[in-house]
Amino acid sequence: MLQSRFVRALCIMKQQQIKYIKCHLYQ
Numbered sequence: 001m002l003q004s005r006f007v008r009a010l011c012i013m014k015q016q017q018i019k020y021i022k023c024h025l026y027q
Contacts, residue, residue: 007022
């Protein structure tokens with residue numbers, strides 16, 4: 001969905017471990 005791309009974009013932009021982990025959990 002669109003949210004998936006949005007979250008993924010945020011993860012790439014932030015490049016933070018915590019955000020990265022959340023990205024994997026969301027996916």
